[in-house]
Amino acid sequence: MKLRVLFLCNRNCLRSPTAERIFSEDSRLEVRSAGVDSDATVQVTRELLEWADVIFVMERRQRNLVHQRFADLYRAKPIICLYIPDEYALMDPALIELLRTRVAPHLAPLLSAPPS
Secondary structure, X not given: OOEEEEEEEOOOOOHHHHHHHXXXXXXXXXXXXXXXXXXXXXXXXXXXXHXXXXXXXXXXXXXXXXXXXXXXXXXXXXXXXXXXXOOOOOOOHHHHHHHHHHHHHHHHHXXXXXXX
8 A cells, every 4th residue: 555645835836746746756655735825726625634644744834724724634644844945946956855855754664664
């Protein structure tokens, strides 16, 4: 069974789509992305949050909005803040390197854990 990973940013235009693209290359993962703002390309929903095994947010703001809107899921799901500011272009090599460096340590234990 694949680990379901959700990446969230503000508008789902730059950071989270980049993360979705690069981590979708890993056959052990099923990856989606969304944004927390009302004008997001794909807006985060309860269904997306329920689908995810682990949620990565780029900034505390996104984590706080998930907490405000979906308090029950916030407590039930691991939500990891990557602390990546909104200053990168889509598929920016520096963003890709940051994502790989900051996400990998969190995925490794989840991918090696026995299925529940």
